[in-house]
Amino acid sequence: MATTVAIIGAGPGGLVTARWLAAQGFEPHLFEQAAALGGQWSGLDGTSGVWPGLYTNTSRILTAFSDLPHDGDQTFLAAGDIRRYLIRYADTFGLVDRIRLSTKVSRLSRGARGWTVETDSGAESFDRVVVASGRFQTPAVPTVHGMDSFAGPEGVTSTFHYRGADRYRGKRVLVGGCAVSALEIAAELAQGGAEAVVVTQRRQRYVLPKFAAGVPSDHRIFTRYGALADERLPRSAVDRQLRDIVTDAGGSPEQYGAPRPDPSLFAAGVTLSQDYLPLVAEGRIGIRPWLTSVSGRDVTFGDGSTAAFDGIVFGTGFALDLPFLGDEIRATVDLDTVHLDADRYTFHPDLPGLAFVGMWDQSGGYFVPLELQARWIAYTWGGVIPPPDPVAQRASIDAYRERRGLPQKTRMNLAVLTFARAAGCEPDLDTWPDLQRALLFGPLAPNCFRLEGPDALPGAAAAFARDAAAFGAITSNALTTREQEHWELLRAADG
Incomplete structure (x- = not known):
């Protein structure tokens, strides 16, 4: 009888994990709370932060899995293209009938036989579980003095709930943050007819265009x-x-009229956006220091200046939120809104038969490292490669814990190499x-x-x-x- 695996989430991480586990002879069952597969790429309001006008900021080649290329040769793809790709992937590898849509997991705990997954339909036992529910569904909106008093007609929201520029046409909009969603939405608002767009930021990041010299x-x-x-x-x-x-590809922000970033790219950070800095140079996007207070429609910034706005959109990241984890699991991995203790974001030696997928925060595309992490899990559980050494796992977790309090964002290439080595497929x-x-x-x-x-x-x-x-x-x-x-x-x- 095949070993059963519950996979929580049918986004890219859940789908690619199911594909590789099935290839190793496991019987995966995917639980998806939304009415469609795809995770963030489903585009469904309430469970997805992908808005209709979004295009990938990673290229077609790096936004795919190894055994299913995209159709066509368009370099950057629309959100709908990625959704259709994931549907095609699920169909190609026989995953569609394994997915239970509109089925939200309310609790995951250890059971008498393996693991117990509870939903509205009741409780079921599985031999193993993969948590692939994603870490980008709970916006982290900052606390600002007086925010509750904001009286602009478009209110305060996050980029997760943004669904297009039409509602902001002719309006004055403040965008908080300098991550990719904030800069891309600021650009879309400026090009979509907003009367004024201002970005408020704690520090100036370097900005890398999506395309440079045709690459x-x-x-x-x-x-x-x-x-x-x-x-x-x-x-x-x-x-x-x-x-x-970065600067060879797109120059430095001060050349466009933005503030000068810290000389250290590590200290300043970097964001991918094709149109943001040119729009700053054209005066169609203004930049202010971080906001300090709100009173009615008026927002006061760190330099003492004040301006009135009709709406505020925050693109300030996400909290790690796994509300279905049982108390024992939560305590073992010492879960908080940023951290989850696991060896290379995947396994914990005290939780055999449980794995996490896609729970790290990075810059760059997730498709390639997600597939490599999925292969590592499948090869480990399938006996293709030796299981991780518990002593080494604890050392890995201890090293991670020592970095708590430091910036957690990693780069795609580091995650890729970590999982490729773990899965035994780093090319020589x-x-x-x-x-x-x-x-x-x-x-x-x-x-x-x-x-x-x-x-x-x-x-x-x-x-x-x-x-x-x-x-x-x-x-x-x-x-x-x-x-x-x-x-x-x-x-x-x-x-």
């Missing part, structure tokens, strides 16, 4: 070299290299001499993790070469001058 920026910044540099080079050197990539550079440059400085395309290890594919090398050369950035194995300098730094660090 998607995620192909340049989220590379394997970047992850290796983080491991082996001084933090200051990595900081400088990343800042150079020496094995692929004709692909060395692409594997180091090219995109972290999903098919490069099908080159070797479990589930290697014969055609992966040719597919990866095509993806790496898709935009003309990697067309030969000859390193550019900058790449050569970076590679020599890395080799010198290795001794």
